[in-house]
Amino acid sequence: MERIPILRIGTLLLVTIQVDLYDDLALRLQDDLSNRIAELEATGVLIDISGLEIVDSFIGRTLANIAAIARVLDAETVVVGMQPAVAITLVELGMSLPGIRTALNVDLGMEYLRQAATGENGVGTDHYAE
Amino acid sequence: MVKLLKMMRENQERLLTDWLNGLKAIAQRRDLISDVEVREQARKILTLISNPPPDTVLEDFSSEGWQTVRDQLMAISISRVAHGSSPSETAQFLFSLKPPMFKLIREQLTTTPDELFREIDVTNNFIDAMALHIAESYIESRDKVIARQQEEMLELSTPVVTLWDGILALPVIGTLDSTRAQMVMESLLQAIVQTNSRFAILDITGVPTVDTLVAQHLLKTITAARLMGAECILSGIRPQIAQTIVHLGINLNDIVTRSKLADAFRLALDRSGRTVTQKPGNHTPVTAPAAGVS
Amino acid sequence: MRTVSEQIITRSEVLPIRTQIDLVHVRQRVRTWLSEERFTLIDQTKIVTAASELARNALEHGGGGEMEMSLLAVGARKGIRLKFSDHGPGIADISKAMKDGYTTAGGMGLGLSGSRRLMSEFEIQSSPESGTVVTVTRWK
Structure with a gap:
């Protein structure tokens, strides 16, 4: 069965999505991530979607679910590398994914997760403006 | 023949x-x-x-x-x-x-x-x-x-400038119609990726009116930037436009706004952990030198 | 109004929508066509996303069906039309189904309303006898 690999770096989990994401594969990723967060007591999850050509409502919902599940399991999630065309389309579609933290690239995403783990803040972008 | x-x-x-x-x-x-x-x-x-x-x-x-x-x-x-x-x-x-x-x-x-x-x-x-x-x-x-010139005009009308490492600004000048608003959105988001900028200032000092459609485009741009991991600050909202926005019932609650571009810039510097200080003993003169007076 | 008689179909293809893998295939075929016809990257992304939403609807609510993809030309203007048909139970209240957030399958309910915003034209027909047909068009 096809699976998206999950990398562990310290207490962080790193996922790079490079294949065309079909629904079951996305759901499997959600399952796997939930298990790994609990098993490894991870403090953060980074999902790199720079390789995704589209994010439709299903994929968007899965990302939101992963972030929500991770939060319940006491881990932060950050989604990085969304392409401009994908972002414009998602907004037009009506999905602004308010519960998801985002960062421009893997480096900034990792920096955010490390700071979040030590209680600092300031790198990722969150929606709750001021 | x-x-x-x-x-x-x-x-x-x-x-x-x-x-x-x-x-x-x-x-x-x-x-x-x-x-x-x-x-x-x-x-x-x-x-x-x-x-x-x-x-x-x-x-x-x-x-x-x-x-x-x-x-x-x-x-x-x-x-x-x-x-x-x-x-x-x-x-x-x-x-x-x-x-x-x-x-x-x-x-x-x-x-x-x-x-x-x-x-x-x-x-x-x-x-x-x-x-x-x-x-x-x-x-x-x-x-x-003519077609090429029109295209160039559109591109010229949406200049994205780098104010600081990681801080972009896009001063919008003139009326925003749907095509231009789309162009503004695309060039800003593209520039964010190219320059890896975490902050983008959208300055609308030069925009004469804001209707529901324009406001929606601005909101979409800001939301799309956030999805990519950048924060947008909206600056230069003139009092009249502020009234219109409230009158139209447009919700800008989730958007960071500043009245002046300079304030937005200061906020972006602050958020990225930088401060601007004045060197001691190097004060800006209070009055301008009297130039051209004989 | 653009009348049907002025439109010329320059290319056409029918793809099945029976499994999740078909859905991926639909996205890839639409993407290939659009890049061959030189649609902008943003247009490509919007159209492929709409195709993904509507194909999923046909699969999940209609029990599967097919997508007919046609390339249109009206004078020098080019467009792409995607027609999704399923043989499911149909939609009882279309205007309700078109609203943001309406869902029967536990999703976010953005399939129909969202893809309408991503395309230039949107048309829907539904009945319990013949299932649901959604036709969307986007002009270059």
């Missing part, structure tokens, strides 16, 4: 001289295009017409054999558009070939009046066809120029 082309070949230099003299006589604006260039263009046309591929006849300008002439006319029209000549000036260039041609035919093809008339008729129609072609090419070239 064949005789006509042969005659043109044999008298090419004379035709060229007469043609150019005729052009000078009708006083084309010679400041627009140099004599050398006109001469070169005229010579090329004459050479191409008098040496067509076999079985190519003057009676049918649209035939395959005249493709090289049509291409040359296209090239001339492009140069005329670039030099700012008018369409009639451009067509006149070819019409001026008629008198020298007719004169030559009358002198050299002294057979029967019928034949003379036929040759003149063929020549006349051929030159007309060329003039029509160059006029159409002229319009085609000019349309292309």
Whole structure:
């Protein structure tokens, strides 16, 4: 069965999505991530979607679910590398994914997760403006 | 027919001289295009017409054999558009070939009046066809120029500037219609990726009015930037526009706004962990130096 | 109004929508066509996303069906039309189904309303006898 690999770096989990994401594969990723967060007591999850050509409502919902599940399991999630065309389309579609933290690239995403783990803040972008 | 082309070949230099003299006589604006260039263009046309591929006849300008002439006319029209000549000036260039041609035919093809008339008729129609072609090419070239300029205008109207490492600004000037708003959104998001900027300031000081549609576009841009991991700060909302926004019931609660671009910049610096301080003992003068007073 | 008679279909293809893998295939075929026809990257992304939403609807609510993809030309203007048909139970209240957030399958309910915003034209027909047909068009 096809699976998206999950990398562990310290207490962080790193996922790079490079294949065309079909629904079951996305759901499997959600399952796997939930298990790994609990098993490894991870403090953060980074999902790199720079390789995704589209994010439709299903994929968007899965990302939101992963972030929500991770939060319940006491881990932060950050989604990085969304392409401009994908972002414009998602907004037009009506999905602004308010519960998801985002960062421009893997480096900034990792920096955010490390700071979040030590209680600092300031790198990722969150929606709750001021 | 064949005789006509042969005659043109044999008298090419004379035709060229007469043609150019005729052009000078009708006083084309010679400041627009140099004599050398006109001469070169005229010579090329004459050479191409008098040496067509076999079985190519003057009676049918649209035939395959005249493709090289049509291409040359296209090239001339492009140069005329670039030099700012008018369409009639451009067509006149070819019409001026008629008198020298007719004169030559009358002198050299002294057979029967019928034949003379036929040759003149063929020549006349051929030159007309060329003039029509160059006029159409002229319009085609000019349309292309206009389309390119419109595109450039759109691009110029959305300049994304880097204020600091990781901080971008996009000062929007003029009315935002749907096309421009789309363009603003695309160039800002593209610049965010290219420069890896975490902060983007959208300054609307130069936007005269904001209606629901424009506000929606701005909101979409800001939301899309956030999805990519960048934070947008909206600055330059004039009091009138603030009133309109509230009046229209547009919700800007989730958006960070500042009244001035400078304030937005300061906020972005602050958020990225930077502060601006003044060096001790280096104060800005309170009054400007009295320049030009004697 | 653009009438049907002026439109010329220059290319056409039918793809099945029976499994999740078909859905991926639909996205890839639409993407290939659009890049061949030189649609901008943003247009490509919007159209492929709409195709993904509507194909999923046909699969999940209609029990599967097919997508007919056609390339249109009206004068110099080009467009792409995607027609999704299923043989499911149909939609009882279309205007309700078109609203943001309406969902029967536990999703976010953005399939129909969202893809309408991503495309230039949107048309929907539904009945319990013949299932649901959604036709969307986007002009270059």
